[in-house]
Amino acid sequence: xxxxxxxxxxxxxxxxxxxxxxxxxxxxxxxxxxxxxxxxxxxxxxxxxxxxxxxxxxxxxxxxxxxxxxxxxxxxxxxxxxxxxxxxxxxxxxxxxxxxxxxxxxxxxxxxxxxxxxxxxxxxxxxxxxxxxxxxxxxxxxxxxxxxxxxxxxxxxxxxxxxxxxxxxxxxxxxxxxxxxxxxxxxxxxxxxxxxxxxxxxxxxxxxxxxxxxxxxxxxxxxxxxxxxxxxxxxxxxxxxxxxxxxxxxxxxxxxxxxxxxxxxxxxxxxxxxxxxxxxxxxxxxxxxxxxxxxxxxxxxxxxxxxxxxxxxxxxxxxxxxxxxxxxxxxxxxxxxxxxxxxxxxxxxxxxxxxxxxxxxxxxxxxxxxxxxx
Amino acid sequence: xxxxxxxxxxxxxxxxxxxxxxxxxxxxxxxxxxxxxxxxxxxxxxxxxxxxxxxxxxxxxxxxxxxxxxxxxxxxxxxxxxxxxxxxxxxxxxxxxxxxxxxxxxxxxxxxxxxxxxxxxxxxxxxxxxxxxxxxxxxxxxxxxxxxxxxxxxxxxxxxxxxxxxxxxxxxxxxxxxxxxxxxxxxxxxxxxxxxxxxxxxxxxxxxxxxxxxxxxxxxxxxxxxxxxxxxxxxxxxxxxxxxxxxxxxxxxxxxxxxxxxxxxxxxxxxxxxxxxxxxxxxxxxxxxxxxxxxxxxxxxxxxxxxxxxxxxxxxxxxxxxxxxxxxxxxxxxxxxxxxxxxxxxxxxxxxxx
Numbered sequence: 001x002x003x004x005x006x007x008x009x010x011x012x013x014x015x016x017x018x019x020x021x022x023x024x025x026x027x028x029x030x031x032x033x034x035x036x037x038x039x040x041x042x043x044x045x046x047x048x049x050x051x052x053x054x055x056x057x058x059x060x061x062x063x064x065x066x067x068x069x070x071x072x073x074x075x076x077x078x079x080x081x082x083x084x085x086x087x088x089x090x091x092x093x094x095x096x097x098x099x100x101x102x103x104x105x106x107x108x109x110x111x112x113x114x115x116x117x118x119x120x121x122x123x124x125x126x127x128x129x130x131x132x133x134x135x136x137x138x139x140x141x142x143x144x145x146x147x148x149x150x151x152x153x154x155x156x157x158x159x160x161x162x163x164x165x166x167x168x169x170x171x172x173x174x175x176x177x178x179x180x181x182x183x184x185x186x187x188x189x190x191x192x193x194x195x196x197x198x199x200x201x202x203x204x205x206x207x208x209x210x211x212x213x214x215x216x217x218x219x220x221x222x223x224x225x226x227x228x229x230x231x232x233x234x235x236x237x238x239x240x241x242x243x244x245x246x247x248x249x250x251x252x253x254x255x256x257x258x259x260x261x262x263x264x265x266x267x268x269x270x271x272x273x274x275x276x277x278x279x280x281x282x283x284x285x286x287x288x289x290x291x292x293x294x295x296x297x298x299x300x301x302x303x304x305x306x307x308x309x310x311x312x313x314x315x316x317x318x319x320x321x322x323x324x325x326x327x328x329x330x331x332x333x334x335x336x337x338x339x340x341x342x343x344x345x346x347x348x349x350x351x352x353x354x355x356x357x358x359x360x361x362x363x364x365x366x367x368x369x370x371x372x373x374x
Numbered sequence: 375x376x377x378x379x380x381x382x383x384x385x386x387x388x389x390x391x392x393x394x395x396x397x398x399x400x401x402x403x404x405x406x407x408x409x410x411x412x413x414x415x416x417x418x419x420x421x422x423x424x425x426x427x428x429x430x431x432x433x434x435x436x437x438x439x440x441x442x443x444x445x446x447x448x449x450x451x452x453x454x455x456x457x458x459x460x461x462x463x464x465x466x467x468x469x470x471x472x473x474x475x476x477x478x479x480x481x482x483x484x485x486x487x488x489x490x491x492x493x494x495x496x497x498x499x500x501x502x503x504x505x506x507x508x509x510x511x512x513x514x515x516x517x518x519x520x521x522x523x524x525x526x527x528x529x530x531x532x533x534x535x536x537x538x539x540x541x542x543x544x545x546x547x548x549x550x551x552x553x554x555x556x557x558x559x560x561x562x563x564x565x566x567x568x569x570x571x572x573x574x575x576x577x578x579x580x581x582x583x584x585x586x587x588x589x590x591x592x593x594x595x596x597x598x599x600x601x602x603x604x605x606x607x608x609x610x611x612x613x614x615x616x617x618x619x620x621x622x623x624x625x626x627x628x629x630x631x632x633x634x635x636x637x638x639x640x641x642x643x644x645x646x647x648x649x650x651x652x653x654x655x656x657x658x659x660x661x662x663x664x665x666x667x668x669x670x671x672x673x674x675x676x677x678x679x680x681x682x683x684x685x686x687x688x689x690x691x692x693x694x695x696x697x698x699x700x701x702x703x704x705x706x707x708x709x710x711x712x713x714x715x716x717x718x719x720x721x722x723x724x725x726x727x728x
Contacts, residue, residue, distance in 0.1 A: 013528050021615040035532075035699050124615045126606060126696025132432035192693070198607055199695045355532070356616050356698045 010038065017046050021124045021359050024369030028346070030358060037358055040350035042343060047373040055333035060086050060300050061160050063333075068154035070337065071371040073116055074314040076102075076109040079158035081311035084239060085320040086160050089307040092294050098162035099240050100287040104175065105145075105157045106240075107276040107283075111182065112141045113314035114269045114276075117366045121266055122193050124363040125202045130193045137185060140178050147171055160300065162293030172284055179277045186274060194270060203266060204257030207349045207361035211260065217348070218341045221316025222272065223365055226252040226265030233312040245282050247275045262364035269366070301328055315339050315366060335374055339367040405497050409486045417638040421448045424688050431692040455634075458627030463525070466624065470524030475625065475632035477517030482639040484510045489646060490564055492656045492672025503563040504552050507647065508545070511602060514640065515541040518611065518621050521633075525624040533620025536699060537611035540601055543706035544608075548598035550714040551591035554721045555579055555651050558588065564647075568655035573662065578654035587721040592652035594714045596683070599644035601706070603637065606691040613696060641687060642680065649679035 013030045016022040025046035031039040051070060055063045067078040080102050087094060115134040122130030142152045149157055149165040157164050167175075193199050209219070214227040224231055232249040234242035250271035252264030302324040310319040316338025323332040342365050350358045383394055422437070422445060429436025437444025462471060488503040490496035500506055515538055522534020556562060558579070559570040571578045579588035601608035612620030622633045649655060656672030658679075663671055697705065 011528055020618060034535075122695065126609065126613065126615065127694060128428075129432050129692050132434060136433050193695070196695060198697060198701075201701060202695060202698055354698055354700065356613070356696075359616050 008033070015358070021120075021363060023120065023362070023367055026343075026362070026367065026369055026372070028350075028358065028362070030350075030355070032355060035354050035356075037353055037355055038351060040346055040358055042346045044340075044343070044369075044372050047369045049374065051374040052333050052335055055335075056330055059328045060302065060330070061296075064159065065154065065156045068156055069370055070335065070374060071113075071313060071315060071318070071339065071368045072153060073113040073368055074109050075153070075155045076105040076157050077311060077313035078318060079156065080106050080240070081309060081313065081318050082320050083158045083160050084311065085307055085309035085322045086300075086302065088309055089302050089305055089322060089324060090160075090296075090300065091303075092161050092296060094162055094294055095291045096288050097166075097290040098292045098294075100283045101163045101167065101292060102158055103240050103242070103245075103283045104167070104280050104287075105148075105155070105163070107280045108141050108144065108175070109155070110314045111273050111276050112138045114273050115141075117269050117314075118189065118193070118266075121363045121366070122199075124359050125199055127193060127196075127199065130189065133185070133189060133192065137178075137182060140181065144171060144174050144178060147174065159293065161296035162291070166292050175280060175284060179281060182277055183274065186270070190270070194267065200256050200263060202356075203263040203360055203364065204261055206262045206353065206357050207364060208258045209260040209345065209349060213345075213348070214260065217345045219316070219345060220338050220341065221312065221314070222265055222268040223316065223342050223345075225250065226268045226364075227260035228252050228254075228264075233310055233317055237310060239309075239311060242279075245279045247278045250275065262360050265364045265366075299328060301326065302330075310336070313338060315368065315371070316342060337371040337374060339369075339371040340374075343367050343372055409497065410483070413483065413486065413635070413639050413642070416642055417635055418448045418452065420638050420642065420684065421451075423684070424691075427685065427688045428692045431689070452631070455627055455631040460628060461626050463624050465526045467524040467526065470520040471624075472629075474517045474521035474524055475629045475636075477520065478514050479517075479632045479636040479639075481510055481512075481514030481517060482636040482643065484513070485643055486639075488564060489643070490568070490650070490655070491676060492669045493565075495669050495673065496565075499563060499565055501563055503565075504556065504567070504651075505562055507564075507643075508549055508552065511640070511643065512541065512545055514636065521625070522621040525621070527624050529617045529619070530621050530623045533611045533613075533617050533623070536613075536617075537604065537621060539699070540604075540608065540610060540702060543703050544598040544601040544710075547594050547706060547710040547714040548602060550711070550718050551595040551598070552651065554588055554591035554714070554718045557718065557721045557725050558585065564650050564655075568650050568657065571654040571657055573654070573657040574659065575654070578652060578657070580652040580654075585721060585724055587717040587724060588652065590713060590717045591721070592648070594710050594717070595652065596644075596648050598706070598710060599648060600687065600690070601702070603640040603644050605641065605687055607694045607697050608702060609691075609696055610699060610702060641684065645680045645683035645687070646676065648683055649676055653679045653683075655679075 011032050013032055015028040015030050017025040017027045022028065027043040027046065029041045029043065030037055051066060054066055064079055064082060067082045068075040070078050115138045119131035119134030145155060146152055148167055148171050149155065209223070209227045211227045211229050214224050214229060228251050230249055230251050235249060250268050252259050252268055254264060255267065256263045304324060304326045306321070306323040308319055308321045310317050317336065318338055319336030321334040321336070322330050325331040346362065350361050383397060425447070426436040437447035440446040440450050462468065485507045487497050488500045488506055518537045519534045522530045555567055559567045561567060575581060576583045578584065580592045582589040604611050612622065622630055625633060656675045658675035660671045660675060662668065
């Protein structure tokens with residue numbers, strides 16, 4: 001009997017923009033043969049807010065709050081990078097205490113961001129509880145931020161020339177307490193999710209990115225380090241005294257499978273939480289007394305010129321390219337968003353895998369759509 | 375039930391005057407109503423417990439606002455579901471879409487006919503009880519495929535197909551592990567199997583002292599039961615992070631409530647059947663009594679074992695991640711099926727020799 005007429009179709013499925021695990025409004029068009037995915041094409045732009053154009057039409061200090069809205073989970077890192085760019089072009093000297101405060105803020109924010117990544121990645125593999133555990137510790141960080149400068153999501157901590165508020169001894173003690181708790185519950189996190197047999201089998205050897213490929217696609221941050229490339233701007237292109245701090249750069253070692261699989265990327269983030277606590281502790285110890293803001297003119301005019309400043313934000317290399325024509329507004333502002341570049345690898349690795357793997361891979365890249373679409 | 379009706383037919387003079395077929399019909403309806411009410415109350419308690427257990431596992435409280443400690447929350451939710459607009463999406467296959475929830479619910483509800491609650495609290499003492507139970511739980515899958523196909527939604531179709539694959543794989547080890555017990559008891563009635571176990575824990579089939587093979591079969595049955603009721607780590611048909619909501623993505627209001635009710639009913643069924651087959655059912659270390667007191671103690675025994683198994687289900691659900699479809703199928707076909715077959719073989723040899 002001939003079964004030629006029983007041909008099957010490939011199904012084209014629209015994953016998103018409203019889908020529980022696309023981290024916002026990413027749309028993935030997935031071509032599947034049953035459960036088997038043959039092709040994945042991401043479509044972006046649902047959250048485009050003309051951030052760069054806004055940057056060119058408002059004055060330099062006015063754009064700082066807008067940077068909060070790029071990668072809203074790592075807002076202080078964005079503030080910091082933009083302020084560094086403006087300060088470098090204007091030649092503003094930031095007081096030492098302000099720099100340390102910026103480091104503390106940025107690293108706390110990095111921990112908060114990685115905690116969300118931990119929770120959502122657990123959720124994407126089907127475990128609900130890690131999400132609540134991650135949010136519990138993040139809540140402590142947000143309370144500290146609230147006490148410190150009064151905001152919980154869009155912080156606007158870094159101002160051009162310094163920071164918005166100083167920490168009191170009480171807040172410093174809160175931060176130290178938090179570090180102690182974080183280190184203790186970190187082990188619980190790993191027992192609950194990281195070394196869970198099902199979780200390891202779901203994520204190990206899934207979405208392997210070889211180191212060469214990671215560099216070719218311009219990946220940065222935990223995605224690049226997960227592939228075993230030791231590249232962290234905090235050490236490789238230091239800013240804010242990061243070169244003086246003593247911390248390790250975790251890289252993927254293929255502990256559970258191949259180097260560069262989803263588990264490695266996840267594990268790099270988990271270990272970065274601990275490394276960040278080390279940095280915060282050292283910053284708290286070393287912080288000198290003094291002013292927290294440099295004298296910056298009310299109307300800030302930058303000299304003619306251009307500058308590119310890059311920082312390690314929780315997701316990778318965030319860069320601000322600023323061209324000034326001597327006025328109060330930038331002539332051109334270009335933002336290099338890490339999530340945008342990291343997302344570009346989806347086509348290459350989200351194929352010839354199962355439908356559930358696509359979700360794990362996209363989750364392990366850990367994108368924030370606010371940053372992808374800008 | 376039959377004994378009760380016959381007793382009434384012979385002893386109540388009023389009933390002897392009407393044709394017995396009407397009496398049977400009325401009593402069947404009453405029995406169905408009682409079971410439905412029992413299930414609804416159980417589901418309401420279970421949903422509340424699930425949310426509370428989940429809350430406490432996840433470092434929060436769960437429902438707290440409706441009533442003291444939120445005990446009325448589930449009732450409020452049920453009322454909300456009843457009041458919602460009944461949406462039948464225009465692009466669906468109307469017939470399949472409409473009857474699917476009822477078929478699923480029927481598959482979960484009908485097995486309660488043979489389920490004893492204690493030694494003399496039961497509806498029917500069917501001689502093929504376990505067989506009937508397994509056959510009807512497999513009925514559910516038809517409804518789910520119909521829901522998946524009728525919704526005209528790709529995610530729903532994925533959910534339906536996943537459930538079909540899952541059911542086919544896990545029915546086998548489930549049935550074989552029941553056979554392992556049947557080999558020892560020589561009876562297919564749930565009464566016969568439960569009465570073959572003594573009232574002390576080491577006389578139950580779950581005890582390795584009674585038989586190491588039924589000990590294995592007990593675990594296989596429970597794991598397969600988890601898969602059959604779509605609980606974590608086998609909740610692929612409705613995998614929220616992958617398939618949005620799976621086969622019931624397009625359902626809302628009452629129709630969704632039927633799926634929901636069916637899922638929790640099936641959970642109760644799996645836990646209750648495991649407690650009857652492997653954990654001694656109404657036999658327990660509580661002092662034994664005759665008459666209604668004995669029935670009450672039996673009911674307490676059955677319910678406490680059932681609730682313990684439920685708690686394990688909740689515990690697993692809020693701790694474990696989900697398996698992938700290939701891992702799900704290989705768990706059943708590569709591990710559970712050979713293990714259960716081996717247990718059956720061992721049980722057959724043991725019962726032949728000893």
